[in-house]
Amino acid sequence: MRSTHLTTAPARRRATSLRRVAAAALPLALAVAVLPAPAGATVATDARAVAPAVVPAATADSRPGSTRTLALAASAGDPRVATRTASGSRFYLAAVTWDAGAAADLDVRIRVRTASGWSPWATLAAEDDHAPDAVAGARSAEKRARSGQPSDERPGRAGTEPYVTAAADAVQVRVHGDGPLPRGLRLETVDPGIAAPDAAAGGTEPTSAYVTDAQAAGPTVGAATTSGATTAASQPQRLVPQRPAILSRAAWGAQESMRGNYGEDVWYGEIKGGFVHHTAGSNSYSAAEVPAIIRSIYRYHVVSRGWDDIGYNFLVDRFGRIWEGAYGGVGRPVVGAHTKSYNSSSFAMSAIGDFTSVVPSSKVLDAYSALFAWKLGLSGVWDAQGTSHYTYPGSRDQRTIAGHRDTKATACPGQMLYDRLGTIRSGAARRLAAVPARLTLDGPSTAVAGRPTTLTAQWVRGGIPVDGKVNLQRRSGSSWVHVRQLTVTGGLATADVTPTRSTAYRLRASSSTRPVNVALDGSPGTSNTLSTSVRATTGTPSLRLDGAAVARVGDRVELAIVWRAPGGLVDGRVNLQRRSGSSWVHVRQLAVVDGRATTTLTPGGSHGYRLRASSATWPRDVPLAHPRGTSNTYSVTVYPRASAPFA
Secondary structure, three states: OOOOOOOEOOHHHHHHHHHHHHOOOOOOEOOOOOOOOOOOOEEOOOOOOOOOOOOOOOOOOOEOOEEEEEEOOOOOOOOOEEEEEEEEEEEEEEEEEEEOOOOOOEEEEEEEEEOOEEOOOEEEOEOOOOOOOOOHHHHHHHHHHHHOOOOOOOOOEEEEOOEEEEEEEEEEEEEEEOOOOOOOOEEEEEEOOEOOOOOOOOOOOOOOOEEEHHHHOOOOEOOOOOOOOOOHHHOOOOEEEOOOOEEOHHHHOOOHHHOOOOOOOOOEOOOOEEEEEEOOEOOOOOHHHHHHHHHHHHHHHHHHOOEOOOOOOEEEOOOOOEEEOOOOOOOOOEOOOOOOOOHHHEEEEEEOOOOOOEEOOHHHHHHHHHHHHHHHHHOOOOOOOOEEOOOOOOOOOEEOEEEHHHOOOOOOOOHHHHOOHHHHHHHHHHHHHOOOOEEEEEOOOEEEOOOOEEEEEEEEEOOEEOEEEEEEEEEEOOEEEEEEEEEEEOOEEEEEEOOOOOEEEEEEEEEEEEOOOOOOOOHHHEOOOEEEEEEOOOOOOEEEEEOOOEEEOOOOEEEEEEEEEOOEEOEEEEEEEEEEOOEEEEEEEEEEEOOEEEEEEOOOOOEEEEEEEEEEEEOOOOOOOOOOOEOOOEEEEEEOHHHOOOO
């Protein structure tokens, strides 16, 4: 599998954008401010009721976004300090950037003015760890070669994490370095513009704890068809946790042509785990402002930083609504630019806001648990409480669900959110544990007394084979007796049995070694019942009906008929019957030639079937009356199609 990362946008597009936004710069004035003491922890709440997946329509004609770039020069008195104030232009994001490759050990403080007044001063960390991985340079070099740029040109820019805010019209920034300030230092503010109205529909509550991944990979709320999307028909049929409602890129007004990988292949990796982030910035935004905030982050990552796309795979607002981030399909392992050295083997969701001292709401934590359970289940990662093994250069093993700060020294995702990773893990683990494994037993429904017959055990969970041990049991009256223990490897095991009389078999789960959290008790740990009819090896007449012991609703099941008499194989006609309560109803009549016939049926549920002899043309004196003219009873167990593990 090709495994790489989001890379820099084409330099030609970026240079054009920067020339356009630089012309919009306004006169600036110096500002000095005092940093306030840290605030106490508070809980993010909002008195207004917010639907979990409803997108506010735009209230004006659409207008493209823009980036305002403002040079930051060292002060005359101290070459290590730069301060600026800018006002008069509306924006939702502010950040400081500088030339890529320039040494920078900076302390950046910022505050913005919104309708509520000036915000407290906040620290912006240098974002060298929110970035594409080093291997992404190969793709960037290919782009530069195609466009005729020098191979050593570095089109991307270094920068701080963005300060995300409700609509603001003024910003103050103070930059202090341990040494001379880096080259190309500038303040950037992002106006996301106004997106065209989007007819996104609201999400729905899950109707069950788990679904097939084909159902789970259904349309994103408000999504338009894209080349990066996969259809449900292309997905394997397996059980995964219920997918939460996810608002699409179209719902937040993504301008797809701005992507650095627009018109090119989307890069995919694999999923070993997920990372929890926060965007930093304001927590006081309204529900209607969220699409503009996401467009601002998108524009900052692509235009200001030179990445291919918004770095996060998903975002969640303070109201608990989940939004699609990087392009390529929410159900696929899209390589993002969120956690350097881990991007190709993980996904990330960022909570919009700053959770350093603000406690995330239960809706935010539930959104994390639901999304992470679904994404991990799709990838066959079933231990939300476990550890994932990462191998990319610069990476190390991490908890399956980890915080950004676990990978290097950073405050992200904020202390209050980081302290609640255990809540997210346990919530995801509960959802994963709700997905049952399927234990099935198959074999012939008829056997000859004294002759071995082979039974096959299959154990699967979410499309992942289960390894472990199961106990084969035989019915004895109204109870079950132990026959032997089987070792299941790769989801399969076989056993030879030699029945002497008609009986029934089943499996009971004993232990599992992988994946984790496989239910062993009750219905999930018990297989279907396989009934085996045993016939003697004498010359008495026999009419036999056989077929698959288990099937899915809608499957066509082939039945095999064998009719023998002491005089040889029988030619004649038999009636196929289905049990209905305490009686039998006619299904169809079949012609038997040379003692054999086949037919197919599509059982709508679990039923029993038998044959009754109707007439015989060869040999002579074939018994037609009951019981010698009646076959064994063949039973088929039918499972719902969405929950069958044997596709």
